Amino acid sequence: MSSPNIADDPDASGDIVVTGSRIRRDPLDQPSPVISVDEQAIARTGLSSIADVLQRIPSSAGGLNTKFNNSGNFGNPPDGGGVGAGSAAIDLRYLGAKRTLVLVDGLRYVNGASASGIPASVDLNSIPDVMIGRVEVLQSGASPLYGSDAIAGVVNIITKSSQRGLRAQAQYGQFLEQGDGETENYQLSWGNGSNQPVDFVAGAFYIRQRSVSAADRDISLFPNPGQTSCADPIGGCSSYTPLGRFLVNGQNLTLRAPVVGRTPVYDPTLAGGDFKAFTAGDRFNFAPFNYFLTPSERYGGFVNARAEFSEALNLRVKAVYNHRQSQNQAAFLPLPIGPDAGGGPLTRTISIDATNPFNPFGRTLNGGDNGQPATYSAIFRRLVEAGQRTYSQTVDTMSLTGTLDGQFEMMGRSWYWDASAVVGYNDAKQLFTGNVNVARLR
Template sequence: MLHCRYLAGASPLALLAVLGFAAPANAQDAAEVSEVVVTGSFIAGTPENAALPVNVIGADELQKQGSPSTVDLIKSIPAIQGAVGETNQFGAGQVTGAGSANLRGLGSERTLVLMNGRRMTISPGSIFVDTNLIPTAAIGRVEVLKDGAAATYGSDAVAGVVNFITRKNLSGLEVSAGYSLIDGSNGDYNVSAAYGWQGENADVLLTAGYRHRSELSTTERDFAVRPFAENPQGGWSSFGNPGTYLTSANGGASFTSPFVDPACNVLSGPASATTCQFQYIGFDNLIEDEDHYQIYGEINVDLTEKTKFHAEVLFAGHDVMAENSSPSYSPNNFPTSALTTKAQGNGFFIDPRNPGLQALLASGGINPAQAASAAANGVFTSVAWRPLGVGGNELFGGKGKEDKRSFQAYRVSAGFKGSLDIGDGIGWDAAVTYMDNNSDIATPDVLIGKMQLALRGLGGNGCTGNTPGQNGCLWFNPFSSGVQQNVIDGRTNPNYNAATANSREVLEYMFADYAYKIRSQMFTADLVFNGELPVDFGAGQLAWAAGAQYRWSGIERQNNDNTNIAVSPCPDSSVNPAATCTAQNGPFSFFGALADYDLDQSVGAAFAEFQMPFTDTLTGTFAIRYEDYGGNIGSTTNPKVALKWQATDWLAF
């Protein structure tokens, strides 16, 4: 697979770098940073050779990487393992398109992600910060602390810290764009712009970026879709369509005798005596259609010689509006006897008058005794079945279902910092940050009650009366008799009966969105003081920092009526809102009902840090942090001692 990248409208700075010309003096790469603050310490002026294993990826390195996307940048960091950000639904769950940082393999939820040293809230529906929200065009450098930082930042920094720091000293306008040619896809492309203004006592940075990833189907790669004999775990399921059904040996009192839809080996397969293998992976994508966007702005003002003001605003998000998945799921939930008209549970009853069943029996291939029973008593489903399979789902263009994932976030941070004329001078830094992150998730699924009525010819929103297939009542055909071909590999069904194909109307009646909205919020207030004490072993004074933090976080979920357990608790709720049930699993065949929630938590923290250069080659750091989570959770105190010995110019312990 050949991937090619083209640059169009690249920034003047990038073009000069490619052509070998020197950058102008006011460009960021040539700017001198007046004070280096290393991630992992609150002590101003902490040297890069402190007892902190920090990697700094600066503007030069970012330029050499071709202005990478945030996920590409994170993947290039050696300490990062298993980063989410380019995975499909099987790796990302229902947060497709979100990125993460997982330091030292300890889990993304244990890696603290900062922007300009301030926290970000988690992505709704996950337990990690979505790094794809970071405005790529605004990144000036990235600092990675490859060490536990609970004593400095809190318990969510056990694995370390990734701090994205925005550009400084940019003057003028930069515009860049890129395109990646990917075989079998429309390619990936991006465009971004950054504008910087430098005044005598203030500066401004404004950036905007857009990135698109194009769908890449599994069927475009031979390795992804393999025969059952080669890779039986490669997206194969014995719960398929064509599927397995049960017939009755006692006049319809119970259904226990299984038969496999005769078209199994014709359309899907392989088949056994009781199951038909179905490969669902062909309906999925390796890459989904994704749209990412970020708008960012910041302002820095020197209010006085000793007081500075900083404020930043971020609006970002991404949309995955057609995440492809299997045409339907195998049922985990089943209707009551009131709808099946049978005492037998854990299945759906298909009326003998169902035209799809009659066409299937007429085509042959079923044991005569079972065929006779099916014609007289109907059939029951087992769990080795799903409503739609190889024939696709006409509601979504005839292939798989299309799930929707949408995320939007905004973040505001502002603060002051300066120094006090006390002793040798005490620095201070005060800031507040608020972030609001929202997701809108919708996954189509079958409503149990409505499908059961349609299997008996009583489906449809306009159905009146109790006569199957009459007075606006619709049939749903779950058999191969209504399937013309396998939409993935093109195999055709010689026994297809067009008169029994499912109408769009009955599918619209049966399917509904399993949907909810999640909102995660965070507010933090930080106050830090730092300075030096008159303790010196000959290599420098003892530096210190101390401060406090208040952190509030909230998360809430609001479900639509079909998903909400308080509104639709029972399997029959979709056709009988007053239904009662002991096991409240909800009305969907695959997904379970959810409860709304609105939760929040407040954390108060106090911390202190000391840094001592004992000699020119030996530096020590001590830090301690106390956090109170309130309520029944309690508190935690985390100390840390670190030493660094620079044995030679090239070797440190």
């Protein structure tokens, strides 16, 4: 005799629990949409970061990833909410990554940090793909339940709690036509199966992604796709040039050519000398000096163990470690000086004495720092001598979680309980090269 179909027996349906919610409920009877991405679906994408997978779902507005190279410019604002250079995040419905709550097994995870700021959001690159069983995405706001960091929605990453035997995975990829952007992804995990008194799963991983320069793609050769020259009306190139842009004596000037070994000759009529009127064609194309794809290297591992002593008492322990080295870069430092240059207080009041051998204008360029009126407007220059600006990050992330839970019957009802302790650690260092000390510049 065949066994009855559970779907045909209304009394045989068991409890359905949404992992991560503090309220046990049936997810099929809720108005809020939930997307679930399992381990097999993640593997089929061929992507080496869970952030890249989640950023493909329709409700995702993107967020930081390894194609974002401007973190040196946007990081470390006064409120500490920097973008976290080299990290990756999920942003639901364009409300910002700090308004999208990321949970791991229903518990909050340590926020990212990359020494360019504290982004107030989880760095998804610090969560190894090898330990992920599935991901549940609640696409509607859940701030009444979780707080303001869940206004956009909730992403709950469910880790593997059971696995039988050894599983190994190796992956290599690159942009075939261009032959660059090589990515290596090696994962190894082992579990003792679910029939043991203690379920134990452990894994390790190594991921390396090599850079792609913006100079190697036609679409990124200039600040705007399709642009072929800085003189194009579309604009976008910078007025901070290696030859300098000088707003002096009511004129907008630049050098005709580099001047080496002598002081430039200034002719106010511009009929001769080394200076000429500044035009759009003199602007600097900074785009080729950026990364199209930033380089990164990550390795680490995890341990997940669960012991069921009885129906009323279970213990789960999870430890995760992730090490990341990454880099982003920008063109040579743009330096503004002068009262109308828009720089900081030190650069706005710089004066250049008439006796300075590098001052070709025959009079002191007074920046107004001595109580006298300013005698020039601004100077903009690209400091190629300092080399490109590079931001190199070394980040170590650790998370340790312990949970006791269980259920029991009392007074004719089923009672569920849990208690968790979470310890998170994030240590980030960043080396910034290509900058100058403005106080010494004065």
